[in-house]
Amino acid sequence: MAATKKYAIVTGGSRGIGRAICKKIAEDTDYHIVINYHSNESAALETLAEVRAAGSDGEIIKFDVGNAEEVKSALAAWEEKNPDALVEVIVNNAGLTRDGLFMWMPLQDWNDVIQTSLGGFYNVTNFFIQKLLHNRYGRIINMVSVSGVKGTPGQTNYSAAKAAVIGATKALAQEIGKRNITVNAVAPGFINTDMTAEMDQKELKKMIPVNRFGEAEEVADLVSFLASKKSSYITGEVININGGIYS
Template identity: 65%
Template sequence: MKYALITGASRGIGKAIAINLAKELGYNILLNFHSNTEAATATKELIEEEGVKCELLQFDVADTEKTKISIENFSKNYPEVEIEVIVNNAGITRDGLFMWMKPEDWHSVINTSLNGFYNVTQPLIKNMLKRRYGRIINIVSLSGLKGNAGQVNYSAAKGALVAATKALAQEIGKRKITVNAVAPGFITSDMTAEFDENELKKLIPLNRFGEAEEVAHLVSFLASKKTSYITGEVININGGLYS
């Protein structure tokens, strides 16, 4: 039974990705969330309307031990499940000028985006290597490519994830496992809810924010068998906004 695991998938971009992987590729979904059980349950219902199964996995990707235990327990309880797709979407922001940045604001952002990638992907990669197939997709950010004032922590985390994507792609390509990254610009979501869209869209050639569903379509493409010769890539989805 083939599954796709999406982290941070109860809302926003993660939710859209989970629903789209079910709808377009027919994957059963492992939906990871941290704390919002109500939102995760609502998303699970939407996914199951696509005629697939959806299992909820509650853990904080930043917690190495709890992540490992949660994944191991699921594998023991569902030995028939093959996780073919991993989408590392979980991420948080703690914006502020670097000179005033508190240690917890630095570490929490790094731990979620970067260490979360390790904590989720590393325990699952061995089975992908055995089966000689897999798709690993990391959700990064425009901030990780060009940097963004007030987001030194977030830019550092996402920039490191870009480098990790390229390195891992080289390690495991011979086993037919692809590793790619998707770098959204301004996407309508909780994370951008307080942004001044009217001002910021003037910087964007397409003159609007993106939608979560548009990111989800790109992720589904990368998760499909159509992309067997694309690996180590960072694909921007930002309306033409670069620097």
Template identity: 70%
Template sequence: MEAKKYALVTGGSRGIGRAICIKLAAELNYPVLINYQSNADAAEETKALIVAQGGEAELIPFDVSNRTETYAQLTLWKEQHPGAVIEVIVNNAGVTRDGLFMWMEADDWGNVLHTSLNGFYHVTKFLIEDLIRQRYGRIINVASVSGMKGTAGQTNYSAAKAGLIGATKALAQEVAKRKVTVNAVAPGFIETDMTSALDEKELSKIIPVNRFGKAEEVADLVCFLASKKAAYITGEVININGGIYS
């Protein structure tokens, strides 16, 4: 009997992460592991949306920036699902602590880097051996326009996402022979809780398509990269930003 294949989405309870969870279940028929740190209600809501569409989902709470916690939860999951393989990893968890660098506290720097960059390391490091062994896998990292061109007031976030982009390109070269692809998507302004405080009308003027993107549009791109159709795409960073370039 073939092992059951799963997709894991970190930071999957809200926003872009939620949209990715729903699409992976609906379009690629993956049972989805919804990772979240503290918002259990939102995670349950995401799970309910997937189940309502006839999909399968499980919640797996841990803080990606905490290696011990991440390894403990993933080890427990593997023990409870013998033979199962997580073959799609979407590293989406991220936080912002915006402010001018001159006044940026060490915690605001550290939290943002630990979540995006160390989170990628902890989750992917734990799972990558399985992908290499089975000679198939998809790793998709959610970066940002900030990591591509830098955003004033987000030196920490820009550094974290730029680091994620560098890691994507390097890891892709290491595992390509094993049919494991590693790609990143770099969203621009997307309608989520994270951007709700921004002046959409004003900012839309600098976006060539003249609007914010939708989380579902990012999820469509992630789904394509997670599919068999994207087998010859690796080490790539795909901008999804309505045409904003530096």
């Protein structure tokens, strides 16, 4: 029987915070990294190159986290190809914004955002959950947002989606804690990524006590800690990493 290979899967791992997380977990642990992406294959391959440069290995896998059938068939095919693989860490990072005032928000923009964050959490986590329980070990880390904690005007859909994932995090943590599986949420504030590139940093910095946007690497450091054995007594938590907004 071949030796078990241990994996961490990061959804939306091709760019921004997702890429930083893949790289950091590769640096800090022995995990092979499964990098999920939706459309940008070249960006996913760049992430894979960074994972390899960090001394680990991994692969890219394409699926839309919000599409249950697609998630199931892509992950089942991956498992078939890797019978010795054991996924111990799940980072639900894939997200989508469709910002706009609620009064003018099309149903599609509401559904797409909820389906990606909340549906994505269900689709990916549910696929692996029985194996984690059987193995009696795991780390589930859900990327949420300051929007899900305090609500952000113009992002009612995104705030609702991330708040729902926070509720799911707290409930699931209580269900599976006995099996040595932790479930936590990480709530970044304003972080320098493609997603925030259009924002008026000068104005927004006034809201942030530390007076700057965060870096993706700072978020990745926290996620890597939560993915490690060092965090085994932390579960059901929402950890804010936002430079002190609303404190």
